[in-house]
Amino acid sequence: MMNANRSWWNEETVAVITGGNKGIGFEVCKQFANLGFRVILTARDADRGQKALVALRNEGFQTVSFHQLDVSNKASVADFASWISQEHGHVDILVNNAGTNGVYVDELYVKENNMKLEDLLWSEQQSSKGFIVEYESAKACMETNYYGAKHVIRALLPLLRSSSRGARIINVGSLFGQLHNLRSSKLQQELADVDHLSDALIDQVLEMYLNDVKQKIWEDKGWPLKFPSYKMSKIALHAYTRLLATQLEKDVPKVFVNCVHPGFVRTDITSGMGNISAQEGAENIVRVALLPPNECPSGQLFLEKKVGQF
Numbered sequence: 001m002m003n004a005n006r007s008w009w010n011e012e013t014v015a016v017i018t019g020g021n022k023g024i025g026f027e028v029c030k031q032f033a034n035l036g037f038r039v040i041l042t043a044r045d046a047d048r049g050q051k052a053l054v055a056l057r058n059e060g061f062q063t064v065s066f067h068q069l070d071v072s073n074k075a076s077v078a079d080f081a082s083w084i085s086q087e088h089g090h091v092d093i094l095v096n097n098a099g100t101n102g103v104y105v106d107e108l109y110v111k112e113n114n115m116k117l118e119d120l121l122w123s124e125q126q127s128s129k130g131f132i133v134e135y136e137s138a139k140a141c142m143e144t145n146y147y148g149a150k151h152v153i154r155a156l157l158p159l160l161r162s163s164s165r166g167a168r169i170i171n172v173g174s175l176f177g178q179l180h181n182l183r184s185s186k187l188q189q190e191l192a193d194v195d196h197l198s199d200a201l202i203d204q205v206l207e208m209y210l211n212d213v214k215q216k217i218w219e220d221k222g223w224p225l226k227f228p229s230y231k232m233s234k235i236a237l238h239a240y241t242r243l244l245a246t247q248l249e250k251d252v253p254k255v256f257v258n259c260v261h262p263g264f265v266r267t268d269i270t271s272g273m274g275n276i277s278a279q280e281g282a283e284n285i286v287r288v289a290l291l292p293p294n295e296c297p298s299g300q301l302f303l304e305k306k307v308g309q310f
């Protein structure tokens with residue numbers, strides 16, 4: 001029996017981070033490396049990934065290695081899963097961090113209205129004005145933020161189940177993925193009903209959204225008006241986390257899966273805006289990943305440090 005006072009992790013712990021070359025993902029890699037973990041920093045671009053690896057090694061973190069992983073590319077996911085299976089045989093922590101905001105700003109609108117980019121992006125006003133939502137970028141956002149995370153989980157699940165310690169999956173979620181962001185109360189109710197959640201339902205919702213974007217009628221439906229693609233991808237990721245938690249409930253040792261909103265973090269995805277640093281955002285993720293088994297829930301959304309509402 002594990003002693004509840006002892007850490008469940010040690011220097012043998014294998015941690016995989018997607019999108020580890022910069023921002024929050026890079027800081028998560030550093031914090032895990034600081035604990036002596038065997039950190040697998042992954043990035044879609046090999047050069048950017050190698051540079052991040054060199055930066056960490058130069059700071060003295062020798063337990064970090066790099067492997068290419070584009071989460072939106074099924075062949076890349078399969079190649080990574082096969083490599084890590086041979087190299088380590090198991091995974092203890094998976095942080096699905098890779099993400100994109102799926103947004104193009106209408107620069108003409110910003111200029112004509114004499115706005116600051118900041119006002120357009122982060123004002124409370126619920127309007128689609130100033131945002132360009134196109135099918136290709138909406139689809140790419142789903143492929144990375146939702147399907148990418150899901151494919152990585154599915155490919156690594158046998159390795160996570162091989163962890164003798166009770167593996168952890170952290171899906172990096174968002175306040176923007178909370179269900180109140182949907183304007184349709186019917187969709188809110190359907191996605192809140194954990195007992196009836198399914199992969200098919202989540203797929204169906206995303207297909208409806210993408211179809212409305214393709215037909216340029218999305219603003220007339222119940223989708224979020226600001227950052228609609230990003231919000232839909234995180235809503236889907238949150239729903240999948242709850243679904244997966246029920247599917248993994250009976251696993252022994254248990255595989256825990258939770259979402260963490262890291263905070264409003266100054267990184268490239270927010271154009272450098274935010275109220276905390278990437279290091280602080282990463283701390284919110286690492287803290288949940290390291291919770292002792294007797295204190296670790298599964299199927300929850302952490303809003304920075306506290307469990308919050310889906």
Ligand SMILES: NC(=O)c1ccc[n+]([C@@H]2O[C@H](COP(=O)([O-])OP(=O)(O)OC[C@H]3O[C@@H](n4cnc5c(N)ncnc54)[C@H](OP(=O)(O)O)[C@@H]3O)[C@@H](O)[C@H]2O)c1
Pocket residue numbers: 018019020021022023024025043044045048069070071072073096097098099100144148172173174175261262263264265266267268269270274
């Ligand atoms: N910053 C915030 O306020 C905030 C708030 C809530 C949630 N989040 C979430 O936090 C996560 C990290 O974002 P961040 O703030 O650190 O932004 P960031 O600095 O822009 O980092 C995003 C990372 O994702 C990678 N990425 C994008 N597409 C990928 C793909 N197909 N395969 C693999 N990697 C891919 C990027 O790689 P490249 O360098 O190659 O583009 C980059 O490493 C995201 O999931 C984001 O949604 C952020």
